[in-house]
Amino acid sequence: MEPFHYQDGDLYCEGVPVREIAREFGTPCYVYSYSKIREEYRRFDAAFSSIPRMIAYAVKANSNGAILRILARAGSGADVVSGGEIHRARAAGIPANRIVFAGVGKSHEELRLALDEDILLINVESLGELDYLSQLAHATGKKVRIGVRVNPQITVPTHPYISTGRAEDKFGLAPEQALAAYRRARTDQMILPVGIHMHIGSQISDLSIFRTGAEVLVQIMESLAEEEVKIQYFDLGGGLAVPESGEGQPLPEELAGTVLPALEGFEGTLILEPGREIIAAAGVLLARVLYRKPTAARPFVIIDAGMNDFIRPALYGAEHRILAVQEGEGEETVRVVGPICESADIFATAVTLPPVREGDYIAILHTGAYGASMSSRYNSRPLPAEVLVRAEEAYLIRERETVEDIIDKERIPQFLL
Numbered sequence: 185m186e187p188f189h190y191q192d193g194d195l196y197c198e199g200v201p202v203r204e205i206a207r208e209f210g211t212p213c214y215v216y217s218y219s220k221i222r223e224e225y226r227r228f229d230a231a232f233s234s235i236p237r238m239i240a241y242a243v244k245a246n247s248n249g250a251i252l253r254i255l256a257r258a259g260s261g262a263d264v265v266s267g268g269e270i271h272r273a274r275a276a277g278i279p280a281n282r283i284v285f286a287g288v289g290k291s292h293e294e295l296r297l298a299l300d301e302d303i304l305l306i307n308v309e310s311l312g313e314l315d316y317l318s319q320l321a322h323a324t325g326k327k328v329r330i331g332v333r334v335n336p337q338i339t340v341p342t343h344p345y346i347s348t349g350r351a352e353d354k355f356g357l358a359p360e361q362a363l364a365a366y367r368r369a370r371t372d373q374m375i376l377p378v379g380i381h382m383h384i385g386s387q388i389s390d391l392s393i394f395r396t397g398a399e400v401l402v403q404i405m406e407s408l409a410e411e412e413v414k415i416q417y418f419d420l421g422g423g424l425a426v427p428e429s430g431e432g433q434p435l436p437e438e439l440a441g442t443v444l445p446a447l448e449g450f451e452g453t454l455i456l457e458p459g460r461e462i463i464a465a466a467g468v469l470l471a472r473v474l475y476r477k478p479t480a481a482r483p484f485v486i487i488d489a490g491m492n493d494f495i496r497p498a499l500y501g502a503e504h505r506i507l508a509v510q511e512g513e514g515e516e517t518v519r520v521v522g523p524i525c526e527s528a529d530i531f532a533t534a535v536t537l538p539p540v541r542e543g544d545y546i547a548i549l550h551t552g553a554y555g556a557s558m559s560s561r562y563n564s565r566p567l568p569a570e571v572l573v574r575a576e577e578a579y580l581i582r583e584r585e586t587v588e589d590i591i592d593k594e595r596i597p598q599f600l601l
Contacts, residue, residue, distance in 0.1 A: 187217030187573075188468060188549065193511045195547060199576035202470060202509050206545045209569050210584060211472040212489035214556050215547075218254060218574035220466035225258045228458050231436035235444060235454050240284050242422050242459025243269040245553040250572055250581040251463065252276035261304070263422070263457040267294035270301060280304070284419060284455060286333060286381065288354050292316060299326055305417060305455075307331040307381040309356050314365055314375070321374035330369060331379025331419055334362045336400040340385040340393055340423075356382065359404055366404075370413055377413055380405060383421030383457065389434050391442040394420065398446040405450075418450060422457035426464045428504040428550050436461065460553040467552020469494050469568075470509070473544045474523070482519050482533075485540060490522030491529040492562040494548065494555050498528035506531065509545035512538030520546070524563055556582070561590050 187198055195202045197215050205215055229239050240261040243252065247269060252262070253276045261282030262273035273283055283303040290298075290306075290313060298306050299320060308314045308330050321328045335356035357365055362380075369377040384397050398420060405415045420443060427433055436458075447454065471489035496502040506520055517536050522529040531548060540546065559567050566585030571578050 187220040187466065188507075188547070190511055195507060195509045197468070197573040197578075200573050200578050202468075202547060203545060205571055205573070205578050206470050206472065206509070208578070209571050209580060211470050211545065212493045212568040213470045213584075214467055214551065214568060214570045214582075215470055215578075216248075216251065216463075216467045216552055216570070216572050216581075218572055221251065221254050221463060221552075222258055224462045224466065225255055225260060228436045228456070228461060229259070231440040232444070232454060232456065234440075235447070235450075236452070237454040237456065238282060240282065240419075240455055240457050241462060242457050243273060244557060245459030246463045246467070246555070246557050247272050248556065248570055248581055249276055250579070252278065255462070261455075263459070267291070267297045270294070270297055270303070274301065284331070284379075284381075284457075286383065288356075292320075295320060299324065299328055302326075305329050305331045305379045305381075305419070307333045307379065307419065308365065309333045311357075311361070311365055311368070314368060318372050318375055321372075327374050327376055329376045329378050331381040331417060332357060332362045332365045332369075332377070333381040333383070334359060334401055334404060336382055336384060336397045338384055338393060338397055338400075340388055359400060362404060363407060366408055366413055367411070370411065378415065379417035379419060379455075380415050381419035381421065381455075384423060386423045386460065387425045388423045389425040389427075389432070391434055391439055394423075394439060395442050395446055398443050402446055402450075416452040417455055418447060418452060419455040419457070422459055422461070424458065424461050426460045426550065426553070428502050464550045464553040467550075467555060469548040469551040469555060471546055471548065473540050473542055473546065475542060476540075482517055485518045485520050485537075485546075487520060487522060487531070487546060489531075489548070489568070490524035490563070490565065491526060492524055492560045492565050493522075493568050494531075494551055495558050495560070496551075496554055497531050498526070503532065504551060505549040506535050506537065507547045507549065508538045508540055509547055510538075512540075514539055524565075561585075564590055566590060 240263040256277040265287040286307040333356035369375040471487040477484040491498040520532040569584035570582035
């Protein structure tokens with residue numbers, strides 16, 4: 185049974201009616217299924233069981249501490265992109281030797297933290313970053329394990345804001361630059377160049393693109409082997425598509441079948457960085473209908489969740505499936521919009537629902553990834569609550585903010601008092 189399903193006309197998450205969650209914890213509210221998170225992690229891990237591997241969950245997808253603890257207990261590592269994410273991963277119990285650190289703009293403070301924690305790999309993305317790591321390693325007397333993030337310069341058919349492997353993208357080093365970085369690292373006794381990394385984008389459904397990128401990295405590894413540089417960790421990154429509709433999703437088993445033949449003969453560990461693939465379908469954004477506004481075209485259904493709570497439709501044009509929390513007779517096609525003072529604050533321009541009235545609840549599906557983690561306080565709206573459901577119990581895992589929380593860190597100069 186899917187974690188979000190109808191039972192006697194009510195939408196449930198596992199064994200809990202979603203309407204009860206809305207009444208107890210309020211809206212807007214993110215709701216996550218414990219069983220779905222574990223199921224998707226296990227499936228991804230099992231798909232690559234024929235090779236030594238490490239699943240490094242992409243913390244940026246959803247960094248809630250409870251979710252990280254679920255994954256830590258399942259055996260997951262962490263793909264982090266900031267010092268804050270290192271802190272979160274370690275606090276959740278993820279061992280330092282299962283953490284990989286990427287990002288084009290790692291600060292000196294973040295790199296020092298990574299070195300102090302002795303994480304598995306720092307995937308460098310510029311020669312300047314490599315130079316600073318060398319200085320830091322020599323100053324502290326601590327050797328540092330690195331990978332080099334390679335930009336394979338592949339055009340990916342996805343939204344341009346989530347394409348990261350083209351020549352014009354800021355991420356990683358072009359193949360020739362990557363080879364130069366390895367050669368520089370090889371001559372530095374404090375730098376251990378043991379990894380190679382790519383992450384070419386998100387929402388990629390054409391699996392052959394992963395194979396093409398992997399082949400670029402294999403060619404670099406072959407060149408390095410001739411120069412006595414042995415790669416122990418092959419980091420494929422993430423990016424497997426999870427359609428917002430929930431239909432037509434490529435499977436991790438299909439990704440494995442496409443990519444693993446390119447790694448035949450590789451004797452190290454494969455690292456994979458799924459984020460959306462594990463958490464997207466495990467979450468919904470729960471919202472309450474505030475008003476209905478008839479128009480000459482389709483009526484507006486105005487809800488209490490906005491683009492500040494879930495920005496993907498406004499930022500990427502994402503079209504997520506929307507359900508009424510209570511099934512009803514009849515149907516109508518409506519526009520679902522939020523309360524934010526932006527014309528982009530639209531969740532659906534034409535979605536068919538049972539007739540919903542003021543006070544009814546709706547659920548926006550596949551919002552477990554890049555939902556809460558990208559939410560903001562725009563329009564001075566507090567961040568939403570987050571709830572985890574396990575079987576027949578619902579647990580608050582992030583309190584709803586208050587306006588007082590928003591202004592708490594502000595300071596008024598004396599001359600304005």
